[in-house]
Amino acid sequence: MKNIKYLIQFIVILFFFLLFKIIGYKNASNLGSKIGKYFGRLVRSDKVILKNLSNIEEYSNLKIGDKKKIVNSVFSNYGRILSDYIYLNKFRDGSLKKFVNIEGYKHLEEIKLKNKKVVFVSGHFNNFELMAMFIDAAGINLAAIYRPLNNIFLNKIMENIRCKHICKNQIKKGKSGTRELLQFLKNNFSVALMIDQRVSEGTKSNFFGKPAFTTTIPAQIVKKFDCEIVPVYIERYEETKFKLTINDPIKFNNNLSVDEITLELNKILEKMILKNPSQWIMTHDRWK
Numbered sequence: 001m002k003n004i005k006y007l008i009q010f011i012v013i014l015f016f017f018l019l020f021k022i023i024g025y026k027n028a029s030n031l032g033s034k035i036g037k038y039f040g041r042l043v044r045s046d047k048v049i050l051k052n053l054s055n056i057e058e059y060s061n062l063k064i065g066d067k068k069k070i071v072n073s074v075f076s077n078y079g080r081i082l083s084d085y086i087y088l089n090k091f092r093d094g095s096l097k098k099f100v101n102i103e104g105y106k107h108l109e110e111i112k113l114k115n116k117k118v119v120f121v122s123g124h125f126n127n128f129e130l131m132a133m134f135i136d137a138a139g140i141n142l143a144a145i146y147r148p149l150n151n152i153f154l155n156k157i158m159e160n161i162r163c164k165h166i167c168k169n170q171i172k173k174g175k176s177g178t179r180e181l182l183q184f185l186k187n188n189f190s191v192a193l194m195i196d197q198r199v200s201e202g203t204k205s206n207f208f209g210k211p212a213f214t215t216t217i218p219a220q221i222v223k224k225f226d227c228e229i230v231p232v233y234i235e236r237y238e239e240t241k242f243k244l245t246i247n248d249p250i251k252f253n254n255n256l257s258v259d260e261i262t263l264e265l266n267k268i269l270e271k272m273i274l275k276n277p278s279q280w281i282m283t284h285d286r287w288k
Helices: 002-023 025-042 046-054 064-093 105-113 129-137 152-166 175-186 217-225 258-275
Strands: 100-103 118-122 142-146 170-172 190-194 203-207 210-214 228-237 241-246
Touching: 002 025, 002 064, 002 152, 025 064, 046 064, 064 129, 064 152, 100 129, 105 241, 118 129, 118 217, 118 258, 129 142, 129 152, 129 190, 129 228, 129 241, 142 152, 142 175, 152 170, 170 175, 175 190, 175 217, 190 217, 203 258, 210 258, 217 258, 228 258
Parallel strands: 100 241, 118 190, 118 228, 142 170, 142 190
Antiparallel strands: 203 210, 228 241
C-alpha cells in the first residue's frame, strides 16, 4: 500500500517537473509557491510546524494568525524548492548564478588555497541544496552527507540530481556511511551536513532551551581531526533570489567535550533560525 502511495507521488512530481521546465525558472518558482501552500499539507503536517514554533520561546506567544502566516511561508518555500530542483543544473553551470549572492566567499578561497579540511554545518533553510552546490563549485574537495527520501521511486531521481549537479561525493546518512565518511576525511576532504533534524544515534542537547536529539558527527570530527567548523546559511528573498552566507570558520578548543561542542553548534543554529523562521523547513518533529 505504501509503495502505491509513493508511486502516485512520484508520477505527480514528475508531471510538475515537466511543467516547471516548460514555463521557466521564475514562473516555475511562483507556481511552486502556490502548490506548496495549497497542497503541502497533504504530505507534511502543519501541526508539526506549529508545535516547533511553540517550542521556540521567541515565537511561542505569537497569535495563531501570525503563526499560520509562518506556516504558509514554510509551505510556500517548500513548493519553490520543489520547482528549483529542475533548474539545479542551471545554477551549477552559471546560467542562474545571477540569482545567488554569496557573502563570505573569501573563506572558501582560503580553504581551497590552504588545502584545509573543514566541516560545513547548516540546517534545512530554504533551498539548502544550493549550499553544498556552491561550496563544491568553488573547488573545495567536498563530501556531503544526505538522508535518503522515504519514497524509493523519487529517491533515485534525487540521488542522481545530487551527484550530478550538487556534489558527486554523497554519503548516505547513518551507520553505513560512517566508514565512507572517515575515508573521505583521511583523504583531506571537507564534509557538509545538516544538524537540524532529530537523529536516533545522536545525543540529547539543549535546543531553544529544550533537550533534543542532535547529531554529534561534527563534534566527533573536530575531536578526531582537529577541524574548523564553518557555519553556512541561505535565505530566499524577492521570491527567486538567494543570499548564501559562508560564516567565519570556528576553531573549537579541543579540550571541549563532544556534548559541549554539539551544544555550541545548536546555539549557532538557533541564531540562524531566529533570523527568519519561515526560511526554516521545520516539517520534522524536532523535539519528539
